[in-house]
Structures are given as C-alpha cells and as structure tokens.
Amino acid sequence: KPLHIFPNIEEFVRRHKAGTEAEFEATQKLVDQINKENNKFQGWVLSKIRQTSKRSEYLVLVQPGPDGERKLPQQGEPAKLRLVLADGAVTRFWEARRIESPMAFLSTTASNPDKIAAFHVTVYIAEAHEGPSDGVGDIMLTDSNAVGINFLLTASEATKDAELGALDLLYGRHVNATERQIKAFEYFVLLRDPEFYVDLHEQIPHLLGDLQDPSFASSPLGKKWALLNPQQRNAYIHGFRKLQCGICILPGGPGAGKTHFNLFTIAMAQSKPLPRPVMVKGRPEKRCAKVLFIVDMNSPVDDVANRAMRLYQDLGMKKSVIRMKGWGAEVKLSDRLNSAEDKASGDIMLVDFTNQFLRTANLVSLGHGSAPRSCHAPTLDEAAWQRYDQYKATKYEELTNFLEGELWENNDVIPLRFRRCVYNLYRDTLAEADFIATTPVAASNHFRGMFKPDLIFFDxxxxARELCNLIAIANFDPIAWFFCGDYRQTVPYVGSTTSDCENIYREQMQVSMMERAAAANAIPFELLMNHRAFGGLHQLASTMWYRGRMVSGNDDRRAKALPHIRKYLGQFMNGQECTVPRLLVHIKNCGPERLDGTSAWNPAHVDWVMARVRELLNNRDFKHAERDEPGTILIISPYKKAFQEYKNAIKRLPQWAQRRVETRTVDVVQGHEADFVFLDLVKAKSTKFLDNPNRLCVAVTRARQGEIIMMHPNMVQSTTFIRNSQNLRPIYNLC
Known part of the structure; x- marks a missing residue:
C-alpha cells in the first residue's frame, strides 16, 4: 500500500528507486509492442543539413497520426527512421533524433503546422545509395511530395537517469549537493521538522517593500497587483514568510489563476536587483533574480514561456526568455566522432551544441519564413542565433569566419576550435537569460552549470513523479523552490498501471509530494478562488473534493448569457428554473454502449448531444461569459472511441460552427474550458475507470456557464454504482 507519511528516508528511497526501475522495464515492453505495429506516418525530407565524406544529415518533418504523439519518439529521444516509398519499397532504418520544431523559422501550407514533428536524421555513406534526395526544395508540404515514414522506437533512459541521478546526488554520493540541498531533500521526504526556514521577503525585500510605495498603485506592476484576488494577495504577503527549508508548496484549484500568480511573483522579484551581489565569473555582480520554470509536459513549456514574454512586454521590462524541451537529451555529451580529438587536446567540453547550431544556420539559410512574432519566446537555438547575428562581427568573429569559410563542412570530425566557438555562444546565451522554461529532464543535465537560478517554480x-520533482532540488540551490499545481485533479503519470504489471510500487509512484503534504497538514495556503465558473457551477467540485473551500471569484451579473442558459436548461425540467446551470441527463429507452476494443461510445448519447449542440450554436443569446462574442462548446468523454465519434460529428457541422466546438478526452482536457460543456460517461455500468476522482474533478470544472452530464439510466441501477461508486453516486445525488 502507498505511504503518505514516510517513517524514514530509507523507505522513500527504497520504494521510489525500485519503482522507477520497474517503470522503465514496463516502458520497454510498451515500446516493443508499438514497434511490432509498424505504424506508418506521412513525412517530408525538408533539407540536407550537412554532408561529409562519411555521412549525410537531413531535416525530416513528420505529421503525427490519429494517435498523435503517443506512437512518436519524444523530443530529444533517439530512434530509428526509414522511408516508405511510393512503390512500397523501404529504406534501411537510419539514426534519428527528434528536435525542436523549426516552424518558427518556416512558413508552410501544412495543416496544423505546430503539430508537425521534426527529426535530425543521419545517413552513413555505406547507405547513401538509398538515402533521401536533398529535400523537397520548397516548404509546400503536400501529399504529392510526401513520403511514408516508419519508426523503430527505443526506450529512452533519459527520464530514468534524470530521476535516479537526482536521488543519487541527494542520498547516494552527495556529489555537488550542498548541505542546504540535503536538508531540503530531507524535508521534501519527511514533511516534518525542517532544519531551517527562508523568509522570501527578507531575501528579496522589494517583493513586499514596493507595495508600500505610494506610486506603486499607478505603476504597471501595481495595476497587476490590483487584479489579484484576496486569496492570491494573502498567499503573496503571508505565504512567503516562513518557507520550510526554502520549499513553498502552493496548491491551486481550477480557474484559480495559479500561473498568473506565479508570473506576477516572478515579475515583482525581477523588477529590481537582488540586495546582495551574486558571484558571476568569480566577481560580485548586482543583478536581478533569475528564474527557472519547470513543467513536466512539453506543450505547457511553450505556453508559459510565451505568457512570460507577453507579461514582460506589458510591464515594459526588458528580459531574456528562453524555452527548452528536448535539449538535455540531445546535447548530453560530445559526439563520439569528436571524442578522439577532444581527448588528444585535453580540452573536453561538457556539452556539444554544434549540431543544433548547424541546423539553425541551415534553417535560416532557407529564408522562407518570417521572423518569430514578438510575443513568441525563442528556443535556446533561436536565442543563440539571435545573439550570434547581433555580435557576429565582433564577439563571435571567429565563429563567422568558420561559417563563411565552410571549414567544417566536409570534415567528419568537426574542428575543436569551431565547437569551442559554438559552445561559448550557447554558454553566453544561457548566462544572459532571465527566465528559462524547460522540462525536468532538460534541467537535469549540464545545463545546471550554465544557468544559476535564484527562484525555481515547478508548475x-x-x-510529475516524486523523483522528478527532486530534480529541481538535486541540481540547483536557489533562494526558494516553489511546487505548484492541483493534487486533486492530477496524479503523477505512471505507465505501468495495468493489473498485469510487475511494478509493485506503481500505486506509491502515483502519490505526489503535494498530496502527501496535504495529508501531513504541511500546506498553509491554497488558491481556491475559481474565476472560471459562473452561476454556482463550482459548488459541485467544491463539495466533492475541496472540502467546501473552493469559492467563486465571479460576479454572475457579468455573464450576460447566464439567464438564457438557465432558461435553456429549464426546458428539460418541465419549465422549472435551473438555478445552478448543470443537469444530469438520462435518455429514455437508451440502448447500450458499443464497444471498440477496450474503448466505447453510445450512439444515442452522440445523437442527443449533437442535437443540443446545434440548438446552442443557432441561439443568438448563447454568448461568451465575459465578451460580446458567440459562446463555445466543449464535449468531453473518458473514452477515445466516443471522442472520435464526436469529432466526426463536429466535422459534419458548417465551418462557422466547427470553430466554436471542440471535443477532448478527459485525460487531455485539463487547462481547457468552454461556455457550455457536455460530459458523456457513455457506459451503462459504473467502473473504477469512470469513478476515478481525479478525472471527474477535471471533467466537471471545465464549464463557464452551463453543463450537461450524460449518464446512462441503467448505471444508477448497477451493483457497482450502488455499492462501490465513491464519486459518481454523490455526483448523481448532488445534481
């Protein structure tokens, strides 16, 4: 059984180390299964990056299939790739590594260009006779110039190495871990008896001091402060006073503005220099706080970096923002082709950025794309190229000479001096950054020696699994660590959750540190003012999972369409007033669900929901909650088959209507919302999967103004519903 309170650190280490190793073995089995499927994707050989006497390197773009990212290599992970030609012939498998999408540099006619995956592919000379052509020549990605792509996936050890490496740094060899980091780790595990405290307002006095300045209220930051709700202000003023071992644990509910609050705190910390000089290259230097923002998922890395960029612009703050995702795995160590020269010279660099830099140079030389938008946060490669372009005639003149002279182009062993020039460019770019958004794996590598944050936010x-959280503590020693999120809606991702899995610690690994902290009464402040839901829609989740403490931050008078939605729902209640705009609906004579493997859908539910969707779309009174524009609709289901059926039904709507409706499964709907939400539970019997509290908490907190829950009439009569349903039955009673 999982522990929420550990008796000692040894038990924590034992469970999580064994569980992480078993999780990797389960991942290997999954990868083997996917490889056997021999999935085919649509792709394009965009251009040749580099040609030497022994190898050619290409940039290949791939369109994810119906399953999206699940069956593609993740960014930074190694794999093998082969082409499937028009006549059905296939090439050999070549080395490939997924890289950051180049779409910031390119313009293309492809649908959903942001979804396209990019790969750096290496073809050795012995295979050159069957290698791809130099590329499509332009960036018109069409069916006519596409090729088929197969992948041979490899179970990446990057996450396992990062997590176990963090544990080893803090509990094993204690290499590079300060006494302060060790004490923070001990508190992280035991959640009791902290050996020191951090007063963030003492360490960064202007966080609080500027609020007392009479001119603050009229300043850009003062206007942002005025927008914070009472709970956010209370956490800001009092929650940073006594951080146990420098750790701030700050949960937040749906629509509570967690990221908004964090970014405001960051902007305040960076608005003035730190009171104490920071050692930079052996010399004391007055500078503003540097921030590392860690997110365990790739897409939110882009989102938070772009939001930080926009916030700095709104505030008139000139700050350098960088977003990084697969960087840690890609530049782990110098390429083996260069290792002999490095060893002979006695000048071994920790990281080799050369391949990244050459790819960027190649993309810029294509010249097809417009510059990234001003609110678009650059990747590390883009930021490095911008810096190089600014100083190429002065500070990086030697690098320019290499590029113009093409001294590297035909050499299999890239000259050490050239790689040193590139390394210095990237090192300088990281050193100058003020805000870096990245993933835990990227943060766990040599990056930690090039960027030294004063504040770390783990959103x-x-x-993320507990060892993943520990990456922030093991690799950095900032003033404070902030761990944010909602443990009621999210649990750590563990792939080995099937009943036949041999990972006996999988349930332990699905317990987050924040959930354990709640059990230990170690959370003094929470953000539970909901700014999403109107009309009392927040009350169901508040009663079910937030101990009645989640409150509304909205004035219902602002939602002009709310009376119309209440009236619309009232027609299903024999004209009675629907005070809280949420209904639980049974369809009379509803047939059973239809199965599709392990997934399911209910045709009667789909037909009924789509009829209501068309009614709402054609109702001129159905407006956005806070803006004078048409309202939006979100259809949610726990099952992929139901999602697919709704997706097909939406495609049959007129184009103008399709833009206002989307469908998602429960597992990918967090962070999304709409004016009206349909939740289709599909099945006629309650199951453990359907009754999951985290999924249900997410599902019933997406609506702004109205919600309908589709429940099969036979469900309430099923034995599992009556005896074992700890969440669906109370929801049924409360609705």
Whole structure:
C-alpha cells in the first residue's frame, strides 16, 4: 500500500528507486509492442543539413497520426527512421533524433503546422545509395511530395537517469549537493521538522517593500497587483514568510489563476536587483533574480514561456526568455566522432551544441519564413542565433569566419576550435537569460552549470513523479523552490498501471509530494478562488473534493448569457428554473454502449448531444461569459472511441460552427474550458475507470456557464454504482 507519511528516508528511497526501475522495464515492453505495429506516418525530407565524406544529415518533418504523439519518439529521444516509398519499397532504418520544431523559422501550407514533428536524421555513406534526395526544395508540404515514414522506437533512459541521478546526488554520493540541498531533500521526504526556514521577503525585500510605495498603485506592476484576488494577495504577503527549508508548496484549484500568480511573483522579484551581489565569473555582480520554470509536459513549456514574454512586454521590462524541451537529451555529451580529438587536446567540453547550431544556420539559410512574432519566446537555438547575428562581427568573429569559410563542412570530425566557438555562444546565451522554461529532464543535465537560478517554480508538480520533482532540488540551490499545481485533479503519470504489471510500487509512484503534504497538514495556503465558473457551477467540485473551500471569484451579473442558459436548461425540467446551470441527463429507452476494443461510445448519447449542440450554436443569446462574442462548446468523454465519434460529428457541422466546438478526452482536457460543456460517461455500468476522482474533478470544472452530464439510466441501477461508486453516486445525488 502507498505511504503518505514516510517513517524514514530509507523507505522513500527504497520504494521510489525500485519503482522507477520497474517503470522503465514496463516502458520497454510498451515500446516493443508499438514497434511490432509498424505504424506508418506521412513525412517530408525538408533539407540536407550537412554532408561529409562519411555521412549525410537531413531535416525530416513528420505529421503525427490519429494517435498523435503517443506512437512518436519524444523530443530529444533517439530512434530509428526509414522511408516508405511510393512503390512500397523501404529504406534501411537510419539514426534519428527528434528536435525542436523549426516552424518558427518556416512558413508552410501544412495543416496544423505546430503539430508537425521534426527529426535530425543521419545517413552513413555505406547507405547513401538509398538515402533521401536533398529535400523537397520548397516548404509546400503536400501529399504529392510526401513520403511514408516508419519508426523503430527505443526506450529512452533519459527520464530514468534524470530521476535516479537526482536521488543519487541527494542520498547516494552527495556529489555537488550542498548541505542546504540535503536538508531540503530531507524535508521534501519527511514533511516534518525542517532544519531551517527562508523568509522570501527578507531575501528579496522589494517583493513586499514596493507595495508600500505610494506610486506603486499607478505603476504597471501595481495595476497587476490590483487584479489579484484576496486569496492570491494573502498567499503573496503571508505565504512567503516562513518557507520550510526554502520549499513553498502552493496548491491551486481550477480557474484559480495559479500561473498568473506565479508570473506576477516572478515579475515583482525581477523588477529590481537582488540586495546582495551574486558571484558571476568569480566577481560580485548586482543583478536581478533569475528564474527557472519547470513543467513536466512539453506543450505547457511553450505556453508559459510565451505568457512570460507577453507579461514582460506589458510591464515594459526588458528580459531574456528562453524555452527548452528536448535539449538535455540531445546535447548530453560530445559526439563520439569528436571524442578522439577532444581527448588528444585535453580540452573536453561538457556539452556539444554544434549540431543544433548547424541546423539553425541551415534553417535560416532557407529564408522562407518570417521572423518569430514578438510575443513568441525563442528556443535556446533561436536565442543563440539571435545573439550570434547581433555580435557576429565582433564577439563571435571567429565563429563567422568558420561559417563563411565552410571549414567544417566536409570534415567528419568537426574542428575543436569551431565547437569551442559554438559552445561559448550557447554558454553566453544561457548566462544572459532571465527566465528559462524547460522540462525536468532538460534541467537535469549540464545545463545546471550554465544557468544559476535564484527562484525555481515547478508548475503542475503533482503530474510529475516524486523523483522528478527532486530534480529541481538535486541540481540547483536557489533562494526558494516553489511546487505548484492541483493534487486533486492530477496524479503523477505512471505507465505501468495495468493489473498485469510487475511494478509493485506503481500505486506509491502515483502519490505526489503535494498530496502527501496535504495529508501531513504541511500546506498553509491554497488558491481556491475559481474565476472560471459562473452561476454556482463550482459548488459541485467544491463539495466533492475541496472540502467546501473552493469559492467563486465571479460576479454572475457579468455573464450576460447566464439567464438564457438557465432558461435553456429549464426546458428539460418541465419549465422549472435551473438555478445552478448543470443537469444530469438520462435518455429514455437508451440502448447500450458499443464497444471498440477496450474503448466505447453510445450512439444515442452522440445523437442527443449533437442535437443540443446545434440548438446552442443557432441561439443568438448563447454568448461568451465575459465578451460580446458567440459562446463555445466543449464535449468531453473518458473514452477515445466516443471522442472520435464526436469529432466526426463536429466535422459534419458548417465551418462557422466547427470553430466554436471542440471535443477532448478527459485525460487531455485539463487547462481547457468552454461556455457550455457536455460530459458523456457513455457506459451503462459504473467502473473504477469512470469513478476515478481525479478525472471527474477535471471533467466537471471545465464549464463557464452551463453543463450537461450524460449518464446512462441503467448505471444508477448497477451493483457497482450502488455499492462501490465513491464519486459518481454523490455526483448523481448532488445534481
């Protein structure tokens, strides 16, 4: 059984170390299964990056299939790739590594260009006769110039190495871990008896001091402060006073503005220099706080970096923002082709950025794309290239000479001096950064020696396993660590959750540090003012999972369409007033669900929901909660088959209507919302999967103004519903 309170650190280490190793073995089995499927994707050989006497390197773009990212290599992970030609012939498998999408540099006619995956592919000379052509020549990605792509996946050890490496740094060899980091680790595990405290307002006095300045209220930051709700202000003023071992654990509910609050705190910390000089290259230097923002998922890395960029612009703050995702795995160590020269010279660099830099140079030389938008946060490669372009005639003149002279182009062993020039460029770029958004794996590598943050924010930390959270403590020693998220909606992702899995610690690994902290009464402040839901829609989740403490931060008078939605729902209640705009609906004579493997859908539910969707779309009174524009609709289901059926039904709507409706499964709907939400539970019997409290908490907190829960009439009569349903039955009673 999982422990929420550990008796000692040894038990924590034993469970999580064994569980992480078993999780990797389960991942290997999954990878083997996917490889056997021999999935085919649509792709394009965009351009040749580099040609030497022994190998050619290409940039290949791939369109994810119906299953999206699940069956593609993750960013930074190694794999093998082969082409499937028009006549059905296939090439050999070549080395490939997924890289950051180049779409910031390119313009293309492809649908959903942001979804396209990019790969750096290496073809050795012995295979050159069957290698791809130099590329499509332009960036018109069409069916006519596409090729088929197969992948041979490899179970990446990057996450396992990062997590176990963090544990080893803090509990094993204690290499590079300060006494302060060790004490923070001990508190992280035991959640009791902290050996020191951090007063953030003492360490960064202007966080609180500027609030007392009479001119603050009229300043850009003062206007942002005025927008914070009472709970956010209370956490800001009092919650930073006594951080146990420098750790701030700050949960937040749906629509509570967690990221908004964090970014405001960061902007305040960076608005003035730190009171104490920071050692930079052996010399004391007055500078503003540097921030590392860690998110366990790739897409939110882009989102938070772009939001930080926009916030700095709104505030008139000139700050350098960088977003990084697969960087840690890609630049782990110098390429083996260069290792002999490095060894002979006695000048071994920790990281080789050369391949990244050459790819960027190649993309810029294509010249097809417009510059990234001003609110678009650059990747590390883009930021490095911008810096190089600014100083190429002065500070990086030697690098320019290499590029113009093409001294590297035909050499299999890239000259050490050239790689040193590139390394210095990237090192300088990281050193000058003020805000870096990245993933835990990227943060765990040599990056930690090039960027020294003063504040670390680990967003959505309950989604990450505990050892993943520890990466922030093991690799950095900032003033404070912030762990944010909602443990009621999110649990750590563990792939080995099937009943036949041999990982006996999988349930332990699905317990987050934040959930354990709640059990230990170690959370003094929470953000539970909901700014999403109107009309009392927040009350169901508040009663079910937030101990009645989640309150509304909205004035219902602002939602002009709310009376119309209440009236619309009232027609299903024999004209009675629907005070809280949520209904639980049974369809009379509803047939059973239809199965599709392990998934399911209910045709009667789909037909009924889509009829209501068309009614709402054609109702001129159905407006956005806070803006004078048409309202939006979100259809949610726990099952992929139901999601697919709704997706097909939406495609049959007129184009203008399709833009206002989307469908998602429960597992990918967090962070999304709409004016009206349909939740289709599909099945006629309650199951453990359907009754999951985390999924249900997410599902019933997406609506702004109205919600309908589709429940099969036979469900309430099923034995599992009556005896074992700990969540669906109370929801049924409360609705």
């Amino acid at each position: 959505e930390s309950p989604h």
